[in-house]
Amino acid sequence: MTATPYQQMIFLNLPVDDLDASKAFFTALGYSINAQFSDENAASVVISDTIVAMLMTKPFYATFTDKEIADARKTSEVLICLSAESREKVDELVDRAVAAGGTASDKVQDPGFMYGRSFDDLDGHTWEVVWMDPAAIQG
Template sequence: MSSTMIFVNLPVKDLEASKGFWTKLGYAFNAQFTDENGASLVISDTIYAMLLTESRFKDFTHKAIADTSTTTEVLIALSADSRAAVDELVDAALGAGGSEPRPAQDHGFMYGRAFEDLDGHTWEVFWMDPAAVQG
């Protein structure tokens, strides 16, 4: 069985600002799939976010682009290797201009925080104790 990849397409108002935001969080872009209309954000070997200018995003849908100030179009969840890694990524997002839509959620065996990027897309970052998953 081959490894499935995911490409999340997200509309952005200012592509250069969005690229700067994600660069400050320590992520890189695949230059082969990046131009003035979009940027391929490399999250992992199998996860990518295509940050598309709103005009380019509209080429793929007949629906209106969600107004993220009043509507949640998707919650994107990313796992982290530790509680500290959750805090590190969310704190970096806040330092790069993102916002935190809610307080941290601590369930002991699972810890999570969220941030909204410059375009209001919600990214959930969580850690789960491996022993809790096995048990």
């Protein structure tokens, strides 16, 4: 019997101003909230089987760090990049983010073998969405 390889997960812990508004934003993008790991201080947004965004109220987030919490509207703390299965799926997700109150970047990456756009969520966190041609990835 062969053991199933361990699937490492990533948990993005993001401070938010308004937890309910942020939950509504990410739900509008098509993601679900895992109620088992959500309460009045945090919401567990399931992006995929291996990616979870933990949206945390700023006071709760502050209990995990002694550092000042960055204002993502003014400083770049991190660029979060998600893959997409096609160019159309890139546009679809960014367009849904804008419709839900996010802000799209005017920059489009399109060197031919890949296509990408980005948006800022309600708290200014930047999310990039990128499609890469499978033939280009294979070499």
